Amino acid sequence: MNIFLQQLINGVFIGSVYGLFAIGYTLVFGVLDILNLAHAAVFTLGGLVALWLVQNAALSIWLAFPLATLLSGILGLVINAVAFAPLRHRPDTYFSGLISSIALAIIFESAALGIFGARTVRFPINTITVHIWQVAGVTITSLQIEIVLIAACLMAGLTWFLRHSRAGKAIRAVAENERTARLLGIHVDSIIAFTFFISSALGGAAGILFGLYFGALSPDMGRSIELKGLAVIVLGGMGSIPGAIIGGIAFGLSEVLTVAISGTSNLRDAVAFTVLFAILLLRPSGLFGRKQIRET
Amino acid sequence: MKRSQIFSMYILIVTALFFSATLTPAPAKAAAPEAKIGIVFSMTGGAASYGATQKNGAQLAVDEINAAAGATGIHIKPFFDDDASTPQQGINVFKKFINGDHVSAIIGPTLSDTAHVTDRIAQASSVPVLGVSNTAQGITEIGNYVFRDSLTEAVVVPNTIRTAKEKFGISKVSILYGNDGAFTKAGYEAFKKALLDQKVTILSEQTFAKGDRDFSPQLTEIKSQSPDAIVVSALVEEASGIVSQARQLGIPASVHIIGGNGFNSPSFIKNAGSAADGVLIGAAWSSTASNPLNQKFVKDYTAKFGNPPDQFAAQAYAGVYIVYDAIQKAGTPFAPAKIRDALAGIKNMDSVLGKFSFTSGRDADYKAVLQEVKNGKFVVVGE
Numbered sequence: 001m002n003i004f005l006q007q008l009i010n011g012v013f014i015g016s017v018y019g020l021f022a023i024g025y026t027l028v029f030g031v032l033d034i035l036n037l038a039h040a041a042v043f044t045l046g047g048l049v050a051l052w053l054v055q056n057a058a059l060s061i062w063l064a065f066p067l068a069t070l071l072s073g074i075l076g077l078v079i080n081a082v083a084f085a086p087l088r089h090r091p092d093t094y095f096s097g098l099i100s101s102i103a104l105a106i107i108f109e110s111a112a113l114g115i116f117g118a119r120t121v122r123f124p125i126n127t128i129t130v131h132i133w134q135v136a137g138v139t140i141t142s143l144q145i146e147i148v149l150i151a152a153c154l155m156a157g158l159t160w161f162l163r164h165s166r167a168g169k170a171i172r173a174v175a176e177n178e179r180t181a182r183l184l185g186i187h188v189d190s191i192i193a194f195t196f197f198i199s200s201a202l203g204g205a206a207g208i209l210f211g212l213y214f215g216a217l218s219p220d221m222g223r224s225i226e227l228k229g230l231a232v233i234v235l236g237g238m239g240s241i242p243g244a245i246i247g248g249i250a251f252g253l254s255e256v257l258t259v260a261i262s263g264t265s266n267l268r269d270a271v272a273f274t275v276l277f278a279i280l281l282l283r284p285s286g287l288f289g290r291k292q293i294r295e296t
Numbered sequence: 297m298k299r300s301q302i303f304s305m306y307i308l309i310v311t312a313l314f315f316s317a318t319l320t321p322a323p324a325k326a327a328a329p330e331a332k333i334g335i336v337f338s339m340t341g342g343a344a345s346y347g348a349t350q351k352n353g354a355q356l357a358v359d360e361i362n363a364a365a366g367a368t369g370i371h372i373k374p375f376f377d378d379d380a381s382t383p384q385q386g387i388n389v390f391k392k393f394i395n396g397d398h399v400s401a402i403i404g405p406t407l408s409d410t411a412h413v414t415d416r417i418a419q420a421s422s423v424p425v426l427g428v429s430n431t432a433q434g435i436t437e438i439g440n441y442v443f444r445d446s447l448t449e450a451v452v453v454p455n456t457i458r459t460a461k462e463k464f465g466i467s468k469v470s471i472l473y474g475n476d477g478a479f480t481k482a483g484y485e486a487f488k489k490a491l492l493d494q495k496v497t498i499l500s501e502q503t504f505a506k507g508d509r510d511f512s513p514q515l516t517e518i519k520s521q522s523p524d525a526i527v528v529s530a531l532v533e534e535a536s537g538i539v540s541q542a543r544q545l546g547i548p549a550s551v552h553i554i555g556g557n558g559f560n561s562p563s564f565i566k567n568a569g570s571a572a573d574g575v576l577i578g579a580a581w582s583s584t585a586s587n588p589l590n591q592k593f594v595k596d597y598t599a600k601f602g603n604p605p606d607q608f609a610a611q612a613y614a615g616v617y618i619v620y621d622a623i624q625k626a627g628t629p630f631a632p633a634k635i636r637d638a639l640a641g642i643k644n645m646d647s648v649l650g651k652f653s654f655t656s657g658r659d660a661d662y663k664a665v666l667q668e669v670k671n672g673k674f675v676v677v678g679e
Contacts, residue, residue: 003520006545010512118344120533125569132544139546214509215567216537220342224507259513264503266475 002137007260008253013144015252016151017210021225022232022244023155024203030239031175031195034094037101038079039203039229040222041108046072046204047211047221048116054127061127065208072204076196079104084196085189105222112219122215147209154205155245158198162241171195175239231276237286246287328365330373331629333619334393336404336414337612341381342506343406345533345563346429346608350406351376352601353609354428356593357616370629372620379405379414386410390417399423400623400632403615406608408432408478415442424622424636428615429608431557432478436658441636443658445615445649447580449479449529449556452664453486456578457494459666459678460554464576466525468497469554470518472511472538473529475503483529483556491527499523504534511538515545525552525576528559535559536567543571552576561606565672572669581607581649582665582676590648614647621645 021043028036050068053059059067083100087093131142162168173181174191182188210225211217232251236243251272258271279286335354337347358374365371375397379386386405393399394417402418402425405411411430418425419439427435427444436442460466471487474480491498499521502514515538518526526547528538539553553575560579565572583594583604593613597605605613622638623629645652650662666678 003516006516007513010510010516014510014512113340113344118340118348119563120345120536120567121563122536122567122569130544132546134546139544141544210509214537215540215569216509216533218345218533220344220507221509224509256510256513259502260517263500263514263517264475265505265508265514266503268505 003260005136006138007256009138009140009144011253011256012249013148013213013252014256015249016148016245017206017213017248018225018228018232018252019245019248020151020154020209021203021206022229022236022248023158023241024199024206025229026233026236026239026241026244027158027195027199027202029233030241031171032084032192034084034097035101035230036079036084036196036199037098037226038083038105038108039199040226041105041112042072042075042079042200042203042222043207043210043225044112044217044219044222045075045108045207047207047217048112048121048219049204050208051121051123051211051217052116054123061123061212065205068208069201069205072207073197073201075108075204076198076200077193079200080193080196085193109219109222116219118219120216120218122217123212128212143213147213150205150209154202155241158202159241161198167191167194228272231272234286235276235279237288240286240288243286243288250287328368328371329629330371331401331620331623332373332375332397332399333616334375334377334389334397334399334402334404335616336377336379336386336389336393336402336406338381338406338410339378343381347378347381347406349603349606349609350404350429350612352597353605353612354403354616356597356600357613357620360596361616361620370620370623372616375399379407379410381407381410383410383413386414387417390414394418394421394423400629401426401619401635403428403612403619405430408435408482411435412438412478415439418442422636423632424619424639426615426619426639428611432482440640440658441632443639443654445618445647445652445660446611447557447660447662447664449483449486451660452578452580453483453556454490454493455664456554456556456576456666457487457490457496459578460525460552460576461494461496463677464525464552466496466552466554468499468523469525469527470499470521470523471501471527471529472514472518473501473503474506474508474531474534476505477531479558480529480531483558487527487529487556504530506531506534508534509537511541512545515542515547518542519545519547523551525554527554529556531558532561532564532567536564536572539564539568539575540571549574554578557607560667560674561608562604563606565669565674570672573671575669576677577667577669577674579607579665579667580660580662581610582667582674583610584667584674584676585650585665587648587650589646593648610648614649614652617647618642618645618652 050064053064083104084097087096133140170186170191232247236247254272255268258268337350339347358372362371377389408430415438419441424441431448473484555577559577622635625638626634643653653661655661665676667674668677
């Protein structure tokens with residue numbers, strides 16, 4: 001029974017990181033109906049920049065984390081300005097934006113390779129003090145709790161922001177109808193840029209947390225999570241924020257339990273993506289329905 | 297009119313022949329002879345971290361050789377290229393080396409998966425190829441032009457298990473391995489065979505995939521089986537994650553983790569930190585081996601690149617020297633067939649890997665070591 005409980009904790013933990021990553025995808029999709037495929041590259045760069053700040057600028061992780069998150073947000077502005085904004089009013093904007101964001105992802109990944117090298121690196125051992133607790137035969141580390149708490153706070157903060165703040169309401173208005181929002185006097189282009197900023201900041205934050213816990217950062221680490229992020233938002237409902245959170249945790253649990261039961265990672269993706277396939281067949285809108293940003 | 301055209305064409309051809317005849321040998325006579333060697337590693341893609349140190353190792357060897365060759369000795373003209381960690385790109389590079397650059401020998405590629413495909417091209421074109429990191433089965437079997445200086449897991453692993461069993465009294469183990477790469481799978485098969493030969497009980501076998509970061513589900517299962525040791529076949533990216541997560545999940549340090557070649561890298565110790573202590577690593581090369589050539593190599597490499605070398609750098613470095621030795625014995629840098637014969641004849645050559653020979657099957661033959669990580673350093677505990 002303890003093993004099972006431990007596996008549940010493992011799953012919820014990895015799932016919360018998936019959720020945080022997927023929120024970035026879903027936010028941009030909910031507002032603009034486009035997928036930003038450079039999101040995984042921002043995830044990677046967020047982690048690597050935080051590492052650089054800790055290692056080379058000798059900052060505490062508590063300072064490096066918000067700084068690197070901010071920088072990831074600025075990368076989001078770059079993505080918007082370079083890959084999406086120039087194509088926005090073209091008839092094939094959905095498709096060309098998808099392609100140009102892939103191009104930008106490749107540029108970011110190569111930049112990471114050039115700047116940080118190909119080696120797998122980690123945060124210095126004493127970046128954060130880790131306590132290991134044994135509770136009823138279950139092992140939990142303080143780092144896990146901190147990561148889940150940070151992820152939960154960011155998700156809750158985003159939900160509150162979208163629901164109550166002026167800018168959040170503007171984002172929802174743009175998601176509802178761009179033209180109406182413009183008529184109402186909302187500066188649509190800045191709201192879109194701002195959406196990219198938040199989305200990428202969250203993606204970068206997920207990268208930092210992922211790097212902190214797994215102690216293995218490399219320029220290609222975004223690849224493993226890229227497809228999972230997409231699967232999570234399809235599972236939760238494209239554009240739905242609670243969907244991304246619940247979808248992330250469900251996806252994490254399905255992965256962990258599959259590995260635990262079968263003892264091999266062969267079936268891990270098979271089971272996760274079969275569930276995804278079934279959801280697409282039975283409930284194409286995902287668990288929480290499509291495009292709920294406006295209703296958040 | 298027609299006649300004069302033919303005549304002028306004739307003149308043209310004769311002049312061309314004359315110039316080509318006089319011009320081509322001239323540079324060879326004037327400058328020192330140059331051996332063109334194609335060197336291909338994975339500089340990008342999944343194996344980029346290995347390619348980087350391999351290229352450093354090879355570059356260091358080339359620089360040393362060319363400095364020592366002086367004005368008259370045979371120089372090496374290296375053609376470095378990137379196989380992008382994929383067989384497809386490896387094929388392109390091999391074709392370019394052979395048909396475009398006309399190299400006399402090829403060193404690389406990084407991954408066994410790629411070598412399986414590319415080495416056939418070298419074999420078909422009769423250009424000798426020396427793998428410096430391919431350890432999977434079926435590489436040198438491709439043909440008589442295919443060599444490697446990397447000890448296979450089939451040699452390293454039985455030595456590891458036997459020594460570990462003798463020294464630490466290990467009787468029951470759990471296995472964790474990557475089942476989607478030729479290298480990690482070959483390691484797993486060698487471990488399993490060695491464990492069965494040594495009559496060590498295997499409690500369970502768990503797997504992971506390339507690029508995984510989270511090993512807690514597998515390690516949680518392993519923890520519940522309370523083995524004496526965990527046998528891991530993984531590349532360095534996964535190795536440090538596995539070891540740190542095992543300790544984080546509360547698997548005590550008394551449960552040894554036994555790893556293969558993939559663990560044998562300074563970045564493993566750097567990334568795993570204190571969790572690396574007590575890990576047993578069977579390896580084809582040790583940075584702490586007392587052999588003077590090796591000591592010099594470790595010192596020069598660290599001075600030049602700012603990082604200590606790993607096994608992959610050492611094997612690449614040795615590889616360049618092995619090929620150069622063969623070229624010197626062949627007496628000419630231009631005859632791939634003679635270089636092949638000279639390679640096959642290498643016996644007890646002094647190298648950073650130790651006394652190096654090729655087996656009749658063109659595989660590496662020298663002594664493997666068992667190391668233990670103590671206070672963040674590799675220490676040789678047995679041979």
